[in-house]
Amino acid sequence: MNRRSYFKRILVLGALGGASFSIFKWKELTRQVDPVLLWSKKDLVAELSEIIIPETDTPGAKSANVADYIIKVLINCMDIKKQNKFCSGLELVESHSMRNYGKSFLNCSDQEKQTVFEYIANHSGFSYRILNRINKKIFGESFFITLKDLTIEGYCMSKPGATQGLAYDYIPGNFEACIKLKPNQKSWATK
Amino acid sequence: MYNSNKTKELNTYDAIVIGSGISGGWAAMELCKKGFKTLLLERGRNVEHIVDYPTANLNPWDFKYGLNNTLKDREADPVQSNTYNPSTKHFFVSDAEHPYIQEQPFDWVRGYQVGGRSLVWGRQCYRMSDLDFEANLKDGIAVDWPIRYKDLAPWYSYVESFIGVSGQKENLAHLPDGEFLPAMELNYIEKHLGDSIKKNEHNRLLTIARVANLTRGWDHRGPCQNRNLCERGCPFGGYFSSNSSTIPAAVATGNLTLRPFSIVTEILYDEQRQMAKGVRVIDTLSNEVYEFYSKILFINASTIATASLLLNSVSSRFPNGFGNDSEQVGHNLMDHHSSAGAYGVHDQFKDYYYKGRRPCGFLIPRYRNLKDGENLNFKRGYNIQGHGERMEWQDLSYNLNGFGKDFKKQLTTPGDWTVWMAGWGECLPYFENQITLDKIQKDKWGLPLVKIDFSFAENENKMMIDIQQTSAEMLEGAGFKDVEMFNYKKSGGSTVHEMGTARMGHDPRTSVLNKFNQMHNAKNVFITDGSAMTSSSCQNPSLTYMALTARACEFAYQQLKNGKL
Numbered sequence: 202m203n204r205r206s207y208f209k210r211i212l213v214l215g216a217l218g219g220a221s222f223s224i225f226k227w228k229e230l231t232r233q234v235d236p237v238l239l240w241s242k243k244d245l246v247a248e249l250s251e252i253i254i255p256e257t258d259t260p261g262a263k264s265a266n267v268a269d270y271i272i273k274v275l276i277n278c279m280d281i282k283k284q285n286k287f288c289s290g291l292e293l294v295e296s297h298s299m300r301n302y303g304k305s306f307l308n309c310s311d312q313e314k315q316t317v318f319e320y321i322a323n324h325s326g327f328s329y330r331i332l333n334r335i336n337k338k339i340f341g342e343s344f345f346i347t348l349k350d351l352t353i354e355g356y357c358m359s360k361p362g363a364t365q366g367l368a369y370d371y372i373p374g375n376f377e378a379c380i381k382l383k384p385n386q387k388s389w390a391t392k
Numbered sequence: 393m394y395n396s397n398k399t400k401e402l403n404t405y406d407a408i409v410i411g412s413g414i415s416g417g418w419a420a421m422e423l424c425k426k427g428f429k430t431l432l433l434e435r436g437r438n439v440e441h442i443v444d445y446p447t448a449n450l451n452p453w454d455f456k457y458g459l460n461n462t463l464k465d466r467e468a469d470p471v472q473s474n475t476y477n478p479s480t481k482h483f484f485v486s487d488a489e490h491p492y493i494q495e496q497p498f499d500w501v502r503g504y505q506v507g508g509r510s511l512v513w514g515r516q517c518y519r520m521s522d523l524d525f526e527a528n529l530k531d532g533i534a535v536d537w538p539i540r541y542k543d544l545a546p547w548y549s550y551v552e553s554f555i556g557v558s559g560q561k562e563n564l565a566h567l568p569d570g571e572f573l574p575a576m577e578l579n580y581i582e583k584h585l586g587d588s589i590k591k592n593e594h595n596r597l598l599t600i601a602r603v604a605n606l607t608r609g610w611d612h613r614g615p616c617q618n619r620n621l622c623e624r625g626c627p628f629g630g631y632f633s634s635n636s637s638t639i640p641a642a643v644a645t646g647n648l649t650l651r652p653f654s655i656v657t658e659i660l661y662d663e664q665r666q667m668a669k670g671v672r673v674i675d676t677l678s679n680e681v682y683e684f685y686s687k688i689l690f691i692n693a694s695t696i697a698t699a700s701l702l703l704n705s706v707s708s709r710f711p712n713g714f715g716n717d718s719e720q721v722g723h724n725l726m727d728h729h730s731s732a733g734a735y736g737v738h739d740q741f742k743d744y745y746y747k748g749r750r751p752c753g754f755l756i757p758r759y760r761n762l763k764d765g766e767n768l769n770f771k772r773g774y775n776i777q778g779h780g781e782r783m784e785w786q787d788l789s790y791n792l793n794g795f796g797k798d799f800k801k802q803l804t805t806p807g808d809w810t811v812w813m814a815g816w817g818e819c820l821p822y823f824e825n826q827i828t829l830d831k832i833q834k835d836k837w838g839l840p841l842v843k844i845d846f847s848f849a850e851n852e853n854k855m856m857i858d859i860q861q862t863s864a865e866m867l868e869g870a871g872f873k874d875v876e877m878f879n880y881k882k883s884g885g886s887t888v889h890e891m892g893t894a895r896m897g898h899d900p901r902t903s904v905l906n907k908f909n910q911m912h913n914a915k916n917v918f919i920t921d922g923s924a925m926t927s928s929s930c931q932n933p934s935l936t937y938m939a940l941t942a943r944a945c946e947f948a949y950q951q952l953k954n955g956k957l
Contacts, residue, residue, distance in 0.1 A: 253795040278460040357785040358452040373748035376618040378577035388784045388806040
């Protein structure tokens with residue numbers, strides 16, 4: 202990265218910081234979320250999704266452009282309450298990094314990001330337990346759960362996620378009811 | 393408004409079929425094959441096999457919002473959007489455009505297009521038996537079915553042989569075997585559960601679902617490619633629909649006139665002959681009104697629409713609706729319940745997996761009230777439908793803690809085996825469960841809005857508790873952990889097995905149709921969709937509608953040939 206683009210980035214971040222204030226001051230959950238402002242947080246969302254599904258020997262959330270999916274689905278498909286909770290969640294991420302490290306989340310070191318993220322995960326209201334899809338309705342409310350669900354969905358339904366992170370079988374042809382699991386076999390991308 | 397450019401002669405056919413869904417397609421094909429010039433009327437657009445399946449070959453990433461419905465869709469289609477997703481939306485109506493009134497919550501799921509809901513049906517094909525046909529008589533409920541299994545058995549065979557049904561023979565009196573293509577296979581956990589049930593429960597068994605998916609090539613279609621994307625329409629013709637099968641066969645005879653965009657508003661009565669003379673139709677593209685005439689009329693508009701068409705067809709002879717001397721039209725509405733069941737996780741057999749996406753699950757045929765005196769607190773019974781699978785990301789999303797590398801590894805690796813199963817339960821015919829026409833509110837074609845007043849009652853609710861308990865017992869008996877019972881408490885209509893609004897019976901005073909689905913009060917009218925059902929049994933009903941249709945067509949043909957119509 203050259204100097205000029207570095208400064209540019211700082212300026213952009215400054216502008217985003219200002220913008221973020223105006224998203225996050227909304228406390229009422231029924232207020233319409235401004236898509237432009239949410240889109241301005243795409244880098245932050247991308248960073249968070251990558252912490253959930255990092256690049257390993259297979260692509261991670263960033264390579265699968267999951268942030269784009271999350272924001273699109275959030276704005277177009279999720280109810281306003283969930284959108285607002287998501288925005289307050291992003292605010293919490295930012296304020297927590299600011300309070301602890303004096304910088305925005307994106308400027309934190311990997312270790313710091315991890316620590317902030319753990320804090321958010323541990324304060325998401327409840328933890329998972331073995332439950333099935335039936336109780337889906339109970340979930341999906343908190344920021345962390347929404348973020349996690351949409352990251353997983355966006356990743357597993359993306360081309361890199363489905364075809365490299367998982368096993369994608371476009372036209373199976375036959376059905377083999379009982380096969381021996383091979384070492385390191387990935388699970389199927391679609392049901 | 394009447395279009396005088398069309399002469400009466402040009403608008404006259406041997407037969408008219410109203411509705412092109414699973415039973416209408418059959419009526420059209422059978423009548424065409426018998427040499428009748430047949431007009432098939434469909435209120436929606438045309439859908440041509442393969443050509444009009446725009447989402448059939450799409451990958452998950454081709455959908456902008458995944459398979460999530462947009463807020464806009466959910467607002468415009470509060471009912472249909474519970475059933476459709478972006479890959480199937482085009483096969484469902486818009487609720488905003490096609491409103492109806494719910495006296496109590498009732499999901500009226502509709503597909504207004506050529507092929508109707510046969511494009512998106514569940515494809516399960518089960519025969520009814522005398523346990524079902526005799527039930528009303530034995531229990532003193534509603535009226536007796538005017539037919540028995542022996543009347544329908546050859547027609548079941550006839551239909552199965554044509555559509556192609558894969559399944560396993562089990563030699564059960566209450567779930568008769570059919571003409572089956574090779575069965576699909578149970579996976580490891582399903583076999584395990586089946587073995588355990590066989591060992592623990594002497595009168596129960598687990599078998600593969602019987603489905604209209606082709607396990608080998610059949611009638612120039614298929615075989616099924618195990619994509620499990622049936623509801624999008626199958627480019628391989630791997631499952632039966634009107635579009636892939638009966639309508640092309642009807643077209644091939646040269647006797648079919650298919651007229652989409654045609655809402656039938658009224659059945660026209662011929663006072664002199666005391667029969668129907670034809671139908672009045674609104675062309676939804678031009679808003680012009682037409683009349684079409686025929687010797688015989690098959691009404692296959694689907695249960696609720698058929699009843700509303702009858703109720704809307706009033707004349708001095710039929711002030712309460714066409715063929716409604718019994719005043720049963722619109723009443724006795726039924727739908728199976730499928731809300732209750734159980735779910736469990738098994739922590740063994742982790743060496744096994746499967747390849748391909750089998751488009752069906754398993755079936756545990758009915759095991760309650762097979763004999764008298766079982767002392768249960770409910771009548772009739774249910775079958776269990778379910779499937780076993782290993783947890784994949786869709787489930788792990790809810791069940792995995794954490795994040796990061798290890799989490800990703802677990803997320804993308806097959807998890808524990810699970811089984812989900814629920815009871816598809818019989819619903820008794822209650823006179824109070826009914827559809828009526830609203831006296832004031834009308835749709836955009838000036839037709840009165842349909843009002844649906846339906847609820848499940850004590851018998852269904854008690855059955856649901858039993859379903860939960862027996863399901864959980866079977867899972868626990870097979871070593872499943874964390875077994876959870878559930879009851880989704882879904883509204884009526886959500887199983888999309890609505891039926892009963894113009895029932896068959898012996899007596900014209902208490903039923904609408906006779907034993908050949910012929911209207912008691914107008915002999916050239918036949919109704920062979922779900923509205924004809926006298927009781928619901930617990931079997932998925934489409935196969936029975938098709939068998940009744942083929943049988944009624946043969947009867948109508950004989951009657952005409954012998955000069956009785």
